[in-house]
Amino acid sequence: MNCLELEKMAVTVRRDILTMICSAGSGHPGGSLSMVELLVATYCTQMHVDPKHPDAPERDRFVLSKGHAAPCYYAVLGELGFFDKAEFKNFRQLHSILQGHPDVKKVPGIDASTGSLGQGVSIAVGMALGAKAAGKNMKVYTILGDGELQEGQVCEACTAAAHYKLDNLTVMIDNNGLQIDGTNDEVMSLGNLHTRFETFGLNVIELPDGNDMQAVVYALALPTIPGKPKCILAHTTKGKGVSFMENQVSWHGRAPSAEELKVALKELGDGKIE
Amino acid sequence: MEKLSEMKAIRAAYGEALVALGAENKRVVVLDADLSHATMTLNFSRQYPKRFFNAGIAEANMVCMAAGLSTMGFVPFCSSFAIFGAGRAYEQVRNSVAYPHFNVKLAMTHAGITLGEDGGSHQAIEDMALMRVIPGMTVVVPCDANETKKAVFAAATINGPVYLRLARPATRVFEQNMSFTLGKANVMRSGTDIVLFACGIMVATAMECAAALSQHGISVAVVNIHTVKPIDRVCVLKWAQRCKRVVTMEEHSVIGGLGDAVSDVLLGNGNFAFTKIGVQDRFGQSGKPEMLLAEYGLDTAGSLARIKTLLG
Numbered sequence: 001m002n003c004l005e006l007e008k009m010a011v012t013v014r015r016d017i018l019t020m021i022c023s024a025g026s027g028h029p030g031g032s033l034s035m036v037e038l039l040v041a042t043y044c045t046q047m048h049v050d051p052k053h054p055d056a057p058e059r060d061r062f063v064l065s066k067g068h069a070a071p072c073y074y075a076v077l078g079e080l081g082f083f084d085k086a087e088f089k090n091f092r093q094l095h096s097i098l099q100g101h102p103d104v105k106k107v108p109g110i111d112a113s114t115g116s117l118g119q120g121v122s123i124a125v126g127m128a129l130g131a132k133a134a135g136k137n138m139k140v141y142t143i144l145g146d147g148e149l150q151e152g153q154v155c156e157a158c159t160a161a162a163h164y165k166l167d168n169l170t171v172m173i174d175n176n177g178l179q180i181d182g183t184n185d186e187v188m189s190l191g192n193l194h195t196r197f198e199t200f201g202l203n204v205i206e207l208p209d210g211n212d213m214q215a216v217v218y219a220l221a222l223p224t225i226p227g228k229p230k231c232i233l234a235h236t237t238k239g240k241g242v243s244f245m246e247n248q249v250s251w252h253g254r255a256p257s258a259e260e261l262k263v264a265l266k267e268l269g270d271g272k273i274e
Numbered sequence: 275m276e277k278l279s280e281m282k283a284i285r286a287a288y289g290e291a292l293v294a295l296g297a298e299n300k301r302v303v304v305l306d307a308d309l310s311h312a313t314m315t316l317n318f319s320r321q322y323p324k325r326f327f328n329a330g331i332a333e334a335n336m337v338c339m340a341a342g343l344s345t346m347g348f349v350p351f352c353s354s355f356a357i358f359g360a361g362r363a364y365e366q367v368r369n370s371v372a373y374p375h376f377n378v379k380l381a382m383t384h385a386g387i388t389l390g391e392d393g394g395s396h397q398a399i400e401d402m403a404l405m406r407v408i409p410g411m412t413v414v415v416p417c418d419a420n421e422t423k424k425a426v427f428a429a430a431t432i433n434g435p436v437y438l439r440l441a442r443p444a445t446r447v448f449e450q451n452m453s454f455t456l457g458k459a460n461v462m463r464s465g466t467d468i469v470l471f472a473c474g475i476m477v478a479t480a481m482e483c484a485a486a487l488s489q490h491g492i493s494v495a496v497v498n499i500h501t502v503k504p505i506d507r508v509c510v511l512k513w514a515q516r517c518k519r520v521v522t523m524e525e526h527s528v529i530g531g532l533g534d535a536v537s538d539v540l541l542g543n544g545n546f547a548f549t550k551i552g553v554q555d556r557f558g559q560s561g562k563p564e565m566l567l568a569e570y571g572l573d574t575a576g577s578l579a580r581i582k583t584l585l586g
Binding site (some may be wrong): 057061063103104105111112113115116118119120122123124125126127128129130131133134152153156157159160163164 | 303324325327329330332334335337338339340341342343344345346347348365366369370373374375
């Protein structure tokens with residue numbers, strides 16, 4: 001996929017996210033919209049996965065450590081054909097495969113159940129360790145939220161990733177600056193994240209605009225430093241793509257009304273790039 | 275079945291069993307959280323260094339790494355003290371291992387008050403309760419070194435999470451040829467007046483109690499419930515209905531452990547005189563294991579005193 005096609009897919013994914021959350025009447029639009037470029041670029045330019053064989057043993061792995069951004073994950077997997085997009089309308093409903101947070105037992109293409117923050121990154125470390133132990137070339141990718149970095153387990157996981165020299169692991173930080181109770185700085189300041197992850201021993205690539213598809217694709221494609229896990233610190237916009245949602249704490253975890261959805265979809269357009 | 279022989283620590287048997295299992299199953303990997311000298315995973319780490327991962331003092335990360343390793347086709351055995359593996363990392367076990375039903379084995383040692391001198395902060399008296407309440411979790415409490423080895427091998431044969439509760443001290447070793455099937459209780463001794471359902475190190479105590487009571491003409495059955503979950507309902511019902519007097523014996527809180535598991539089976543299935551021997555809703559403390567067992571009423575004398583309340 002070239003960059004234009006990726007950007008077109010990003011628009012489609014954003015439309016799916018909002019439609020899904022609106023239909024469910026609940027969900028997390030803000031943090032789903034902020035990581036669209038990270039996830040689309042990861043799946044479409046890096047990962048070796050086959051929607052027809054979602055359990056192929058030697059596929060690359062992805063773990064959505066910030067599991068509440070499930071709508072973005074479902075949208076990407078659905079668009080790639082891991083399951084029927086008709087499932088979108090069942091998001092968060094009884095007996096649906098699309099649970100509020102990703103469930104590995106239910107959704108083809110999902111590699112771990114996540115949602116309890118701080119745990120997904122550790123699972124990804126275990127997968128990367130497993131790939132190394134098995135002598136395989138599989139790559140492992142994970143996306144964390146910035147609020148999630150307040151969980152102490154993230155420190156444990158990054159320490160282990162560096163200790164075991166997991167250069168097959170890419171840790172992406174969706175740094176949109178907001179969490180449920182306010183800005184990161186109001187709730188619990190994170191300090192200098194670049195320095196923090198470098199200190200753990202990760203190879204940090206900082207993206208001033210993590211919603212710039214070309215920049216994300218470039219960062220993902222950068223060669224790894226042998227023995228070092230890669231960390232893409234992406235500064236993103238929460239609610240990206242919908243003017244009334246951008247940088248608004250209130251859109252962390254509430255669903256748009258039918259009217260709001262209409263306005264949002266109009267703003268996003270149909271994905272046709274002139 | 276009553277013949278007792280040597281003494282051996284269950285955790286020592288665990289260490290040996292892992293090495294033997296590792297030799298025949300190359301998918302077995304072992305994780306520890308800086309306690310490999312105490313949990314005895316050290317043996318495995320020396321034999322198979324490439325399949326051993328020290329997580330450092332980071333139990334939460336260890337459990338989730340094990341979850342990740344299991345998805346790559348490995349069979350991870352995770353070890354630490356029970357207080358940390360089942361306690362500190364509880365939610366990691368719940369959400370990253372059990373909720374996805376990943377194939378992770380949690381073999382936690384130093385369970386119960388017989389951890390001894392380190393005291394109440396380190397003595398897990400609630401780990402069985404914590405693990406038993408998780409859907410799909412198998413909970414196994416071996417009674418001796420031989421059973422520990424069989425439990426380790428059996429845990430590796432089933433797909434899904436297993437919690438192995440392992441004691442620290444040297445305990446009596448029963449006969450080598452005792453059968454072991456996950457979910458199937460072992461009748462150690464037949465009787466008609468009273469049945470003692472026990473697990474872990476309390477099985478040996480139950481046998482001593484039975485021997486003492488038989489001197490007074492009381493016919494005591496002893497059933498070793500090594501698999502606390504899923505519990506052998508058929509066996510529990512059969513012996514409870516035969517004896518009508520029921521005692522449970524566990525080195526664990528009387529809340530949420532074997533006693534509750536047995537009472538759940540009996541509920542609505544007849545009238546029984548019933549008492550639970552265990553830690554009576556209090557924390558542990560420092561002391562020598564045998565002194566602690568006496569203090570908490572879990573030694574033979576204390577157990578007999580409680581059993582006799584049912585005999586009138």
